[in-house]
Amino acid sequence: MTLLEVWLSRSLPMCLLLHSLVLMALCFPSASMCPKGCICQRDSHLHGLNVTCSHARFKEIPAGLPMETVLLRLDHNQIGVVPDQVFHGLRYLRELNLSYNIVETLGEGAFGGIEATLQVLDLSHNRITSVHKDAFARLKARVIVDDNPWHCDCTLQHAIGGMAHNHEAATRVLCRSSEVRDQEGRPFLAVDTDLCNLAKRTTDYAMLVTMFGWFAMVISYVVYYVRQNQEDARRHLEYLKSLPSKPKKPDEADDISTVV
Numbered sequence: 459m460t461l462l463e464v465w466l467s468r469s470l471p472m473c474l475l476l477h478s479l480v481l482m483a484l485c486f487p488s489a490s491m492c493p494k495g496c497i498c499q500r501d502s503h504l505h506g507l508n509v510t511c512s513h514a515r516f517k518e519i520p521a522g523l524p525m526e527t528v529l530l531r532l533d534h535n536q537i538g539v540v541p542d543q544v545f546h547g548l549r550y551l552r553e554l555n556l557s558y559n560i561v562e563t564l565g566e567g568a569f570g571g572i573e574a575t576l577q578v579l580d581l582s583h584n585r586i587t588s589v590h591k592d593a594f595a596r597l598k599a600r601v602i603v604d605d606n607p608w609h610c611d612c613t614l615q616h617a618i619g620g621m622a623h624n625h626e627a628a629t630r631v632l633c634r635s636s637e638v639r640d641q642e643g644r645p646f647l648a649v650d651t652d653l654c655n656l657a658k659r660t661t662d663y664a665m666l667v668t669m670f671g672w673f674a675m676v677i678s679y680v681v682y683y684v685r686q687n688q689e690d691a692r693r694h695l696e697y698l699k700s701l702p703s704k705p706k707k708p709d710e711a712d713d714i715s716t717v718v
Contacts, residue, residue, distance in 0.1 A: 493520040504528040542567030553578040564589040591616035601627040607634035612654040
């Protein structure tokens with residue numbers, strides 16, 4: 459066996475090992491890239507990472523999510539807040555599952571930075587009562603909002619209006635409470651009441667009642683003031699009448715007789 463053959467016999471296994479390591483590095487994310495409590499797997503079809511953080515007892519969105527994430531599952535946790543721009547760096551995110559958490563409200567920028575790529579957003583089975591009027595305005599994704607205790611008011615009306623391309627989701631919004639009593643327990647879109655005009659009318663009525671109250675108070679003060687002055691004038695007149703008249707002097711009486 460020549461020296462070349464010996465060298466090749468020893469170098470070839472090492473090359474194959476290095477080649478395998480390179481392939482593993484490309485196909486599987488390193489442990490440091492994946493947040494603790496999550497499982498990260500590469501999806502060859504979507505050319506990115508599937509990050510599963512379900513049932514991890516998270517109370518907030520985990521930090522350090524891989525930028526290549528295309529599918530993120532955060533369901534069945536205890537997440538109560540979705541901060542603005544929290545998913546901003548996930549430029550390839552297509553599906554976001556936040557179902558079965560305790561989210562109560564959503565701000566304007568909760569999904570900032572992922573509006574263009576996101577295709578599915580699952581917010582079902584949370585505690586959402588209200589959202590910012592523009593929370594869904596720029597989203598093109600299919601939004602799932604079932605089983606949330608929505609409070610139906612003018613703000614929600616604006617938010618639903620921003621989901622014009624997502625009519626299915628809008629039809630599933632049930633009013634747990636509402637500005638209109640007979641709307642409670644009914645689908646939001648089943649009632650024709652314009653809640654924004656209702657709020658405006660309520661404000662107008664409140665202003666009218668306030669103005670009437672001020673006007674009545676001013677009139678009452680004027681009446682009281684006039685009556686009080688009349689009473690003071692009457693008392694002063696009675697006092698003047700009660701004063702004894704001034705007696706005439708004798709000289710003044712003689713002068714009057716002489717003149718006559």
